[in-house]
Amino acid sequence: MASSLFQSFLNPSKNWFAAQHMKALSKRLRKYGLRYDDLYDPMYDLDIKEALARLPREIVDARIQRLKRAMDLSMKHEYLPEDLQAMQTPFRSYLQDMLTLVKKERAEREALGALPLYQRTIP
Numbered sequence: 001m002a003s004s005l006f007q008s009f010l011n012p013s014k015n016w017f018a019a020q021h022m023k024a025l026s027k028r029l030r031k032y033g034l035r036y037d038d039l040y041d042p043m044y045d046l047d048i049k050e051a052l053a054r055l056p057r058e059i060v061d062a063r064i065q066r067l068k069r070a071m072d073l074s075m076k077h078e079y080l081p082e083d084l085q086a087m088q089t090p091f092r093s094y095l096q097d098m099l100t101l102v103k104k105e106r107a108e109r110e111a112l113g114a115l116p117l118y119q120r121t122i123p
Contacts, residue, residue, distance in 0.1 A: 022091075025090070026090045026091065029088070029090035030080070030085045030086075030088040030090055031073075031079040031080060031085060032069070032070035032073055032074065032079065032080065033066055033069055033070060033073075033080050033084065033085075033088055034066055034067070034070050034088075034090065035063075035066065035088075035089065035090050035091070035092060035093075035094070036090055036091055036093070037063075037093055037094055037095040037096065038063055038066055038067055038070075040095060040099075047099060047102045047103055047106060048095070048099060050102045051095055051098040051099040051101075051102045052095070054098055054102070055094070055095070055098055059094050063094075
C-alpha cells in the first residue's frame, strides 16, 4: 500500500509537482545536450561502472562525447543552440536495462553466498 502510494506520488502523470520537476530537469538537460543516464557516476556506484562496461562501445563513446560537450559549454558559460536543443532526448534511457540486470545478478550472487564480482578497494 505505502509503496504504491509512494510510486504514484513520484509519477509525473499523476502528480503535478513531479511533472513540473521533470519538465524543469528536461529543460536543463537539453541546454547542455545531456541525457538523464549521463548523470550517473561510475565512481559512486560499482553497479553503474559494471553496467557501463557491459554496454556496446558506441553507446559509451556517445556518453563520453555528451559529457565532454556539456563540460565545454559549462566552462564557456554557453548553451546549445535552440535548434540542437529541440533535437535532444533527455529521458531516452540507455543504461537502465543493463543496470537492472547487473543489480539483479549481484542480488542473486549475494543470496547464494558467492563472493561479489567486484569489490570496492580502500586506498
